[in-house]
Amino acid sequence: KQEVTQIPAALSVPEGENLVLNCSFTDSAIYNLQWFRQDPGKGLTSLLLIQSSQREQTSGRLNASLDKSSGRSTLYIAASQPGDSATYLCAVKGGANNLFFGTGTRLTVIP
């Protein structure tokens, strides 16, 4: 059964710093991996989707990488801003149609 782990569980950084969030998964037979953002009391906003054949995806200040063979992904956030404060979730999609989620990294960017 697929298990997804995110480290660290919480992270605080001063505004302007670059940071990396980590995600690992146990079964490398995946279709794709998605990074989401969740604000308190809100739904999930999709940030980046990496297909299994891809190595990375970029959107603005965000860059996500995927190393399928080692079961790892990272989300890099450049020049962090207070508005980036949220919980970041990693989810993988395998042969079944559902997503397997990690428990998230709660990011606080301090002005």
Next chain:
Amino acid sequence: NAGVMQNPRHLVRRRGQEARLRCSPMKGHSHVYWYRQLPEEGLKFMVYLQKENIIDESGMPKERFSAEFPKEGPSILRIQQVVRGDSAAYFCASSPPGQGRQPQHFGDGTRLSIL
């Protein structure tokens, strides 16, 4: 193009009552997924439906929970005889047809509280 719409946003029920959660997928999406997020836990898959068909319900509790996605109208997640442990955020996601590689788009969820 409206996103995934869930209602109600908040639902309060007393133990033993029924809860009905609704989800309208994005336009053009025929695949619907329900997930549950218990306090301080990650999202867990419950059920995957296409129009008039349950494709995968491996994450659904065996009793009291049911889901449908009729030909017309929203998908419904129904919880009978609710208990305190059902308190959670329930999220619906949808995706277009296409095996495996399509991203899932999420609604804002329904927060269910059981008194």
